[in-house]
Amino acid sequence: MEPEQTAALVRQAAAGDASAWEELVQAYAGLVWSVARAYRLGRADAEDVSQTTWERFARSLDKLTDPGHAGAWLSTTARRESLRVLAARNRTVPTGDLAWIGPAREDQSPEELAVAADEEGRRDALAGRLWQALNQLGDNCQRLLRILMGQPPPSYADAAAALGVPIGYLGPTRRRCLEKLRKLADVSEPAEQGHDW
Known part of the structure; x- marks a missing residue:
């Protein structure tokens, strides 16, 4: 997304435009998620990092010094939050995904x-x-x-x-x-x- 378009969406979202907020989330949710997962956080921790990042972004919409670079702001915040979660956790998080177990296929x-x-x-x-x-x-x-x-x-x-x-x-x-x-x-x-x- 071009910086001018991002800046316009940030200003609109800060003014209460829900569709502008949704467009920002759609554009940058993958980035925030991938930053959290890049730090090898489990699904639950990555979801917490994403939620915290978006929460902070929502509170900072009208305070951003460069709203055209909201993606950089989000990724930096997600990185810092991921590092905070890593530093705070002192437990081992089991990993793995049982999604590979699918429903039985009776049509084959x-x-x-x-x-x-x-x-x-x-x-x-x-x-x-x-x-x-x-x-x-x-x-x-x-x-x-x-x-x-x-x-x-x-x-x-x-x-x-x-x-x-x-x-x-x-x-x-x-x-x-x-x-x-x-x-x-x-x-x-x-x-x-x-x-x-």
Whole structure:
């Protein structure tokens, strides 16, 4: 979103325009979420960081010195709040997601289910290798990649603010981190025996 458009939405939201507020949330919610998750916060902690960030933003709408850079303000606030949560927590948060357990599919034959399960298993194995490789990267690479993977992708200015680094740092560092990730994940799948594909 262009800074002029963002500034106009911030002013409108500060004046009580609910649709402007919704547009700001829609534009930057992914950024705030990805910043919180970049610090390896569990879902509940990331939700708390997001909620606190938006709450502070709502209270600060009429006080922002540069409303056109609201994304940078949000990402910086989310980063600081994430660090606060990390410093305050002294417990281990179990991770994992049971979302992979889906409802039974009665409209597919057993053969179709077996083929789908095999394909899903291969995708899961590749995703597992990627996540393992990501977790082997240093903290700076992990944060950078997790933030840049946000949906929608943040602007470089917002990502730089979230990480507290200059914009010029992002491109070269991203490239180096992705090269390390590819090497660690070894994403080239071995050819299967007996198949010519």
